[in-house]
Amino acid sequence: MKAIIYRDNGSPEVLQLVDRDLPVPGPGEVRVRVAVSGVNPTDWQARSGVAHAKLFTEVTPHLDGAGVIDAVGEGVEQSRAGQRVWLYMAAAGRPTGTAAEYTVVPAERAVPLPDDAGFDLGASLGVPALTAHRALTVAENGPSRLRPGALDDQVVLAAGGAGAVGHAVIQLARWAGATVISTVSGPEKARLATAAGAHHVINYREGDPATEIHKIAPNGVDIIAEVALGANLALDLAVLRTRGTIATYANDGGKPVELNVAQNMVLNTRLQFLVLYTAGLQARAAAVEDVAAAVRDGALPVGEEHGLPLLRLPLHRTADAHRAVESGAVGKVLVDITS
Numbered sequence: 001m002k003a004i005i006y007r008d009n010g011s012p013e014v015l016q017l018v019d020r021d022l023p024v025p026g027p028g029e030v031r032v033r034v035a036v037s038g039v040n041p042t043d044w045q046a047r048s049g050v051a052h053a054k055l056f057t058e059v060t061p062h063l064d065g066a067g068v069i070d071a072v073g074e075g076v077e078q079s080r081a082g083q084r085v086w087l088y089m090a091a092a093g094r095p096t097g098t099a100a101e102y103t104v105v106p107a108e109r110a111v112p113l114p115d116d117a118g119f120d121l122g123a124s125l126g127v128p129a130l131t132a133h134r135a136l137t138v139a140e141n142g143p144s145r146l147r148p149g150a151l152d153d154q155v156v157l158a159a160g161g162a163g164a165v166g167h168a169v170i171q172l173a174r175w176a177g178a179t180v181i182s183t184v185s186g187p188e189k190a191r192l193a194t195a196a197g198a199h200h201v202i203n204y205r206e207g208d209p210a211t212e213i214h215k216i217a218p219n220g221v222d223i224i225a226e227v228a229l230g231a232n233l234a235l236d237l238a239v240l241r242t243r244g245t246i247a248t249y250a251n252d253g254g255k256p257v258e259l260n261v262a263q264n265m266v267l268n269t270r271l272q273f274l275v276l277y278t279a280g281l282q283a284r285a286a287a288v289e290d291v292a293a294a295v296r297d298g299a300l301p302v303g304e305e306h307g308l309p310l311l312r313l314p315l316h317r318t319a320d321a322h323r324a325v326e327s328g329a330v331g332k333v334l335v336d337i338t339s
Contacts, residue, residue: 001019001020001021001022001100001101001102002017002018002019002020002100002101002315003017003018003019003020003060003096003099003100003101004016004017004018004060004061004099004100004315004318005018005020005058005059005060006047006054006058006059006061007057007058007059008054009047009048009049009053009054010047010048010049011048012044012047012319012320012322012323012326013319014047015047015061015318015319015322017315017316017318020100022102023096023102023103023104024071024073024104025071025072025073025076025104026073026074026104027073027074027075028073028074028075028076028106028107029072029073029076029104029105029106029107030069030071030072030073030076030080030085030104030105030106030107030110031069031070031071031072031102031103031104032065032067032068032069032070032085032087032098032102032103032104032105032110033067033068033069033070033101033102034065034066034067034087034098034100034101034102034103034337035065035066035067035068035119035123035336035337035338036065036066036067036119036120036122036123036334036335036336036337037062037064037065037097037098037099037123037315037334037335037337038062038063038064038065038066038098038123038124038125038126038127038332038333038334038335039062039064039318039321039322039324039325039333039334039335040062040063040064040126040127040128040164040325041250041325041326042063042127043061043062043063043091043097043322043325044322044325044326046059046061046091047059047061047322055093055095056095057095058095059091059095059096059097060091060095060096060097060098060099060100060103061091061097061099061318062090062091062097062098062099062335063087063088063089063090063091063092063097063098063126063127064086064087064088064090064098064123064124064125064126064127065086065087065090065097065098065103065122065123065126065337066084066085066086066087066113066119066120066121066122066123067084067085067087067098067119067122067337068082068083068084068085069081069082069083069085069110070082070102072107073107076107080107080110083110083112084112084113084114084115084119084122085110085111085112085113085122086110086111086113086121086122086123086125086126086295087103087105087109087110087111087122087123087126088109088111088125088126088127088130088288089109089126089276089277089284090103090105090109092276092277098123098337099315099318099335099337100337101315101337101338108285108288111288111292112292113295114295114296116298117295120302120303120310120334121295121300121301121302123334124164124302124308124310124332124334125291125295125300127164127165127276128164128165128167128168128332129168129172129287129291129294129300130276130284130287130288130291131165131168131249131274131275131276132165132168132169132171132172132225133146133168133172133286133287133290133291134247134249134274134276134279134283134287135165135169135223135225135247135249135272135274136151136156136169136172136173136176136178136223136225136247137283137286137287138245138247138270138272138274139222139223139244139245139247139270140243140245140270141243142154142222142223142245143176144286145286145289145290146172146175146176146290146294147176147290147293148175148176148177148297149176149177150176150177151173151176151177151178152177152178153177154173154177154178154179154222154223155178155179155180155181155216155217155220155221155222155223156169156173156178156179156180156181156221156222156223156224156225157181157182157183157213157221157223157224157225157236157239158170158173158180158181158182158183158193158198158225159182159183159224159225159226159227159228159232159236160182160183160184160227160228160252161182161183161184161189161192161193161196161198161201161307162184162188162189162192162193162307162330162331163227163330164308164331164332165225165227165249165250166182166193166225166227167192167193167196167307167308168300169225170182170193170196170197170198170307171196171197171294171299171300171301172290172291172294172299172300173223174197174198174199174299175294175297175299175300178222178223179199179200179216179217180197180198180199180200181198181199181200181201181202181213181216181217181221182196182198182200182201182202183201183202183203183204183209183232183235184201184202184203184204185203185204185205186203186205187203188330189330190203192304192307192308192309192330192331193307194307195304195305195306195307196306196307196308197307200216204232204235209235210235210238210239213239214239217239217241219241220239220240220241220242220244221239221240221241221244222241222244222245223244223245223247224236224239224240224244224245224246224247225247225249226246226247226248226249226250227248227249227250227252228250228251228252228253228255229246229248229250229251229257230251230253230254230255230256230257230258231252231253231255233246233257233258233259237260237263237264237267237269240267240269242267242268243267243268243269243270244267244269244270245269245270245271245272246269246270246271246272247272247274248271248272248273248274249273249274249275259271302332304331308331308332309330309331309332310331310332310334311324311329311331311332311333311334312334312335312336313333313334313335313336314335314336315335315336315337317335318335321333321334321335
């Protein structure tokens with residue numbers, strides 16, 4: 001089979017297209033014929049060594065993907081063979097991710113994908129959707145699970161709504177009944193956030209965004225899903241309600257975070273940092289179940305008409321896919337395995 005591998009941390013040039021033997025699923029595992037592989041910032045960060053040192057002699061990257069189970073290991077129901085699935089955390093703690101024609105994963109990391117949901121959608125879930133779910137379920141007295149109605153009467157602010165996680169925050173929050181505000185940096189990203197389903201979109205580079213947000217949410221925002229904490233913290237605190245939550249999953253731009261302790265004490269701010277790897281099995285399992293339910297409801301579509309443009313590249317151009325994500329490409333970068 002064809003696979004992308006790297007043996008040393010470094011730039012995208014370390015990625016190589018090679019031939020490898022077909023993997024065999026072990027107990028509790030399934031083998032998936034991968035159709036589409038999804039690329040996330042954590043993938044290039046792992047490749048470059050920014051996230052962590054390389055754990056294996058040889059690594060096939062990418063956490064997310066979608067395809068069809070073609071073989072099962074001991075202890076897995078044989079009926080799963082032939083099942084369409086989306087994959088998450090395929091390369092987490094393992095040397096083989098989804099940048100290959102076939103990959104082997106624990107059976108629970110291969111989630112059934114409805115027949116009416118394309119592989120593009122399946123490969124776009126994983127890290128973005130599960131991260132978004134976590135951001136929306138960590139608030140004090142808020143729901144730990146998402147379903148229609150779970151966020152009724154809540155106001156959610158999705159910072160950077162044109163990004164993959166921001167897009168998923170908008171869609172999941174709207175599915176769960178929230179009023180959704182998104183902040184963006186310009187008109188093109190505003191168009192995408194609106195297409196994703198945001199009720200209100202505000203350009204934070206124009207006028208007084210805090211005043212505009214307070215017009216929508218006079219009592220303040222309940223949950224803020226934050227992608228650039230250092231750059232946006234002042235605005236976040238200006239619009240957060242008392243005992244509100246800022247759930248931060250990134251610090252795009254790298255601006256240092258400076259906290260006014262007294263201001264946050266008065267607000268009783270909940271500042272929640274999150275990453276899937278250490279979120280815990282229970283939180284991840286709940287997220288998988290709820291995201292799967294949202295997919296069945298048709299609540300998480302992708303594509304430019306739904307606010308998430310798709311940038312597609314073939315397997316042999318995986319290095320270019322990494323460059324695109326690393327340079328901040330708008331939308332979702334996908335690698336077509338079978339092209």
